Amino acid sequence: MGIDELAAAAAAMLKQAPKGWRQLGGGDLNVVLALDLADGRAVVVKTGPAPRAEAAMLLAIRSADVPAPRVLAVSDRCLVMERLESAGGLSVAGWWALGEALRRLHETPGIAYGWECDYAFGPVPIRNAPAPSWPEFWAERRLLSDPESLPARYARRLERLARDLPNRLPESPPPVLLHGDLWAGNVLAAEGQLSGLVDPACYCGHGEVDLAMLNLFGSPGAGFAAGYGALEPGAAERQPIYQLWPAIVHLRLFGGGYVGLLDRLLVAAGV
Template structure:
């Protein structure tokens, strides 16, 4: 499918809502898709976006909201566009906001599934994310995250990932609780207004070890100390497992954005001892 333009998205959203769109403004972010704030002829505004699988993303957001964790309400969805509640956001979390995020993430991870994965595959842009269930967690992390993209990396990276994958049964818990994950938890996907946490957006959800979200959140930033206090205690060995879980977003960044992320991937593999 060809990339939708802002005009395409506004038009498709108006049809999905059966409401005229009077103005469209592009929002920041959206490295892999176009995100717009649309002002409606009936008053108010919504957020509309393209994406690889709008219906799948809608299900993910609905699952997050069902736990009581803030996320935008799905207002309309089609095969081409997702239309969402326009939650307030100025991008800045303060201490109480970090505390609210910690409590929300603990709540999210307390909602568990019956297996690891998600009923449907997903994607970051053109990069497919396989989510088919695997019975044990080390197997899922190897077969659905580390190895599928290894063959497309420079051979030295691929060999190191393959070596690590063989060790995962000894380095990851076999059957941790299959927590509901956001799946792409970094600061750009956290909404905040005047320091207060207002919602999670742009999920790539599946069920897995809750430490995956914590690892991603710490890869590109440093949550305030209030976050850890509110989230609560982590399992023994969390710090040792963190670089293993951070390898997935590093691989994704290499595949999507190129060799500028080779240093990150190399450093994480070294921290993993391979």
């Protein structure tokens, strides 16, 4: 679907005429538009692998009293949501608010590891079928979900790590709601304050997964730790194990420039 057609379709879903639109940056895997409507509303339109699934994820995040865009309309082709303010980064108070919001998210219980449906990062599937234990879920649904897609030498190291996960990860941490792709680009801020979380890939699992992702390409600012609270013993040792999944995804999506990241994390995980 072309950009003009997408804007017209989204406006029609809201029974409005489109006033103007522009493509937003950051859409490596999906088309994202800022759309202004004739009634004065400013919305965001996004394509994706499963717009209805993403709408359900945003609803789950908002139900946990965590800021995220309100879903205004959804179809099999696109998701229309409110446009949150976004300009600049978080202040100390904003980082504290993010920590507190993430704590609330991770206090939202699930009934099993995984999600009600599979999802995807573009062509990379996210397999969310339940597993009886957390180490088994992380091994089978994440680290070894598609080993044939990786260079053989790295697949073998991941297999060695997967066999040892029962000794490295908690057997049955409470399954809690995860954002699933929590990096700085998916945290919106305005005037230093938290506007909301976007682009979720939700499932239920160990809360440290989101923290590991947030620390992969940077680190949370001052105030975050106070807002989130104390971590469980051993979190630092588990962090590279959890960071391996986004490293695998980046390698598969964007190529060999991420081989070094994958290798460094495997070394940090002791394999």
